Amino acid sequence: MPEFTCHLFVCCNRREPGHARGCCDPEGSGALKAALKEALKSRKLGPTVRVNEAGCLDQCEYGPTVVVYPQQIWYGRVTPADVPRIIEETVVHGRILADLLIPAECLNTKGRVGWERRPG
Numbered sequence: 001m002p003e004f005t006c007h008l009f010v011c012c013n014r015r016e017p018g019h020a021r022g023c024c025d026p027e028g029s030g031a032l033k034a035a036l037k038e039a040l041k042s043r044k045l046g047p048t049v050r051v052n053e054a055g056c057l058d059q060c061e062y063g064p065t066v067v068v069y070p071q072q073i074w075y076g077r078v079t080p081a082d083v084p085r086i087i088e089e090t091v092v093h094g095r096i097l098a099d100l101l102i103p104a105e106c107l108n109t110k111g112r113v114g115w116e117r118r119p120g
């Protein structure tokens with residue numbers, strides 16, 4: 001059995017509308033997770049790359065949030081439209097997408113440090 005090379009956790013947490021921290025999947029559609037899974041399937045990466053639904057990853061202010069292990073790459077404000085780049089650049093080639101990257105100094109700050117996605 002081949003080893004996993006990459007594991008993506010996708011926050012699919014829902015909170016009530018108006019919650020101070022927001023949430024990553026307000027409609028509960030799971031669209032981001034589904035798009036990632038479909039992209040892996042179409043690229044035949046399934047045996048070595050996994051996508052899993054996660055509960056709150058505690059980076060809510062920057063969501064929708066995806067973290068890529070083992071590299072510990074945190075992406076924020078991710079949309080299904082970003083999925084092809086995440087798969088091609090980060091999963092396949094190991095490149096970090098600067099426009100999606102949540103800076104290390106913003107992680108675990110519960111909104112005390114601002115970050116907005118850079119134009120791609």
Ligand code: FES
Pocket residue numbers: 011012013014022023024025055056057058059060061063064065
């Ligand atoms: S709700 Fe997604 S990181 Fe908290």
